[in-house]
């Protein structure tokens with residue numbers, strides 16, 4: 570069993586797509602073991618995306634991610650990281666496969682509705698960034 574962090578980003582929350590994302594991941598048999606709505610400060614968004622610090626889009630990305638509420642979830646399942654990334658589709662919605670969340674709902678390479686961890690080490694960091702051990706229902 571693997572864990573991954575999912576975020577419905579501020580654009581997804583503003584457009585009322587939280588339920589659609591939850592429906593798709595549950596239909597794929599990914600299980601939600603923690604979930605909450607947050608509104609990140611700019612500094613919190615910068616900490617979350619620290620690996621992208623040097624990228625030209627870092628300022629804009631962290632402005633966007635702190636622009637409104639987002640829903641963060643911990644998902645579990647066999648091969649959960651890869652499976653959730655398959656559901657999301659490519660970062661650039663124009664390259665995302667048919668039927669993926671980003672292909673269906675994203676409007677921009679940055680405002681791409683959802684985030685998912687890309688590896689076990691990043692999942693561990695990202696889950697710990699938003700949830701403490703008591704908030705993750707592992708039993």
Ligand code: CMP
Nearest residue numbers: 621626630660678679680681683684685
């Ligand atoms: P995410 O999967 O959350 O990981 C990093 C985020 O940076 C990505 O989704 C996009 O929201 C954003 N991003 C990635 N590449 C670009 C880009 N070329 N221009 C703007 N934003 C980007």
